[in-house]
Amino acid sequence: MEQTDGGDAVERSGLQPRRPALLAFIVVAAGMVLDRYCDVGITIWLSLAACCLPVLLFTGSSTQRTRSAALCLLLVAVGAARHHLFWSVRQSDNISTLAHHEPALIRLRGQALTEPEIRPAEHSATIPDWMQLDQTVVPVRCLQVNDEGTWHNISGNVRLSVSGHLLGVQAGDELDLTGVISLPQPPQNPGDIDYRDYLRAQGLDAVVMVNHPLAIKTVHPHRGAWWSLINWRNGLRRQCDQAMTRHLSLEVQPIASSLLFGDRTRIDHELRTQFAETGAMHLLAISGLHVGILLGAFFLVCRWLNISVASTTLLLIGLAVGYAFVTNARPPILRAVLLVVMSLSAQFAHRRLDGLNALAATALILVLYRPTDLFDIGAQLSFLAVWAILVVSPWFMRLSTGAMSAELPQEESFLFALARDWGQRMLIMFVITLAILVATAPVTMSRFHLLTPVGLLGNLILLPLTALT
Incomplete structure (x- = not known):
């Protein structure tokens, strides 16, 4: 940012304004792209950052080009390391170690990270009637998994999908559920979306399918000021939805919900x-x-x-x-x-x-x-x-x-x-x-x-x- 007088002077002189944030973003983004497509491990990026820091801290202003190059390399390392931590690093007890492409039965305890989202079924002549069911979707933070009657701690997040309407669950509630866990199938054709990467980008490690809401029960309701605030917000949104239901036609309600809250789940x-x-x-x-x-x-x-x-x-x-x-x-x-x-x-x-x-x-x-x-x-x-x-x-x-x-x-x-x-x-x-x-x-x-x-x-x-x- 420039001061007003200085900015006007820059404009009058015809000089381009300085944009340090633009250069920083380009360099950090380059590091993230490098880590996505050249996964060399976080050790390389941390070593690069460790080499660049002394150059920035202990060299004088006379070596400005050297300092600029070191700063750019440091930002590349920061971008790559941040992406690597988010994209590639998982704990040894992550839920993904139990998931495969073939579905497997699992009993899991976890915490609902958001309020369950009900997605209306797609009605089509090509879809059998028994498959035209509403789905409830909610991300769940994994806490424990049951292995032959013994509970073991587990980490990671899953996408919970329930056939039907999962009611009475709020964000922060601890759930006990029985379903099948799996990894999404890889794309079958060139250009298809890789659904596993799509979930991974949202911090989700696997998919758990539950055939009926009765297979899920709330063990402990949400606790803490943060979850109370989140659920107060969700309650406010529900009140707005109810007001739109009372005053708007069925055709207009999905569009109004999308315009007001960004909720496009009801748009067919x-x-x-x-x-x-x-x-x-x-x-x-x-x-x-x-x-x-x-x-x-x-x-x-x-x-x-x-x-x-x-x-x-x-x-x-x-x-x-x-x-x-x-x-x-x-x-x-x-x-x-x-x-x-x-x-x-x-x-x-x-x-x-x-x-x-x-x-x-x-x-x-x-x-x-x-x-x-x-x-x-x-x-x-x-x-x-x-x-x-x-x-x-x-x-x-x-x-x-x-x-x-x-x-x-x-x-x-x-x-x-x-x-x-x-x-x-x-x-x-x-x-x-x-x-x-x-x-x-x-x-x-x-x-x-x-x-x-x-x-x-x-x-x-x-x-x-x-x-x-």
């Missing part, structure tokens, strides 16, 4: 396909758009109430953090909230914030917290979209400034001025949508084999409607 496959093919899938994925709409509306309320700028800034930061908590802190929301907090904090401190540097700092924080986000398609598309907006933003800022400073003809009517203003807004929205499409097209085409130029026009209608909704 057909509707998802329609949104994807029209280039409007991002409207269902809760993201910075929703955070911006929420904070923008709250900002207008604060202005109407004549709240001071400092108090408004602090209230907006609190609202952004609270919204992230209520929505389970999903990666797109975390990205948006971190950017908002950085921007508002800079404004509060009268500092200038460089958008690309802030975006890189946000990405750096997120990948250090969960390194697998670097390889997640959703996170990649999210950051590419914001990067595209930041790239084209100087153009439409100049357009808006030029339009405001231009002398208006005396005889210009109100309707003409209104039409010109809306035309300018639509042009800006079109350019932003085009930039996002161009930036994300390589990823969507290579992964989903899908390109949706129709979204250029569709978003001109859907984005304002989303904001009004």
Whole structure:
């Protein structure tokens, strides 16, 4: 971040602003990529870091190039080591040692990490009626496993899938369950998703299937202030769901739940396909758009109430953090909230914030917290979209400034001025949508084999409607 006066001086001189966070993110990400595809063990990365630290600590400023090279290598080692710890390191008693591709019976005790999520069954003529059952899914932290009547401590996390509705279970509850444990089958065709890697990226080591909710019982209810806070949040979400059920039609409820909380479990496959093919899938994925709409509306309320700028800034930061908590802190929301907090904090401190540097700092924080986000398609598309907006933003800022400073003809009517203003807004929205499409097209085409130029026009209608909704 630069001070306001210094930032203006940089802009007037035509020099590029310094972006240390961008360089740091690139180097750390390179280390994570190296560890993913060249698994050489954490000893190599720790040794590299140990060699670089003395160079940084005990060499003078006269060897600036050497220090810069050592810093880059140190960041590579940090990124690789962090990824290795998250992706590859497991304890010797990890649950994955008991799981194989062939299902095996298991009795397990574990702690529910979230509230159970009920996923409606997919109804299709090609699926037998007896297979059209709702599924309950919940991640479980393993505590003990029963081996011939003796309980042994076990570590790791599993994805628990139950046929039917698992009711009465809250986050933090300790469960005793009997089911079958297995590892996901490897992909059968080139380009297929490796489901084991997908689970691994979420910190899950195996899958446990239970045929009936009665095979699960709660041994101990949740204890502690943290789990009480989590379940209070879940209760708040349930109350909102009940309110939507009372006041909205069955067709609208799944979309409303997705827009408000990012919960897309109730959206059927057909509707998802329609949104994807029209280039409007991002409207269902809760993201910075929703955070911006929420904070923008709250900002207008604060202005109407004549709240001071400092108090408004602090209230907006609190609202952004609270919204992230209520929505389970999903990666797109975390990205948006971190950017908002950085921007508002800079404004509060009268500092200038460089958008690309802030975006890189946000990405750096997120990948250090969960390194697998670097390889997640959703996170990649999210950051590419914001990067595209930041790239084209100087153009439409100049357009808006030029339009405001231009002398208006005396005889210009109100309707003409209104039409010109809306035309300018639509042009800006079109350019932003085009930039996002161009930036994300390589990823969507290579992964989903899908390109949706129709979204250029569709978003001109859907984005304002989303904001009004």
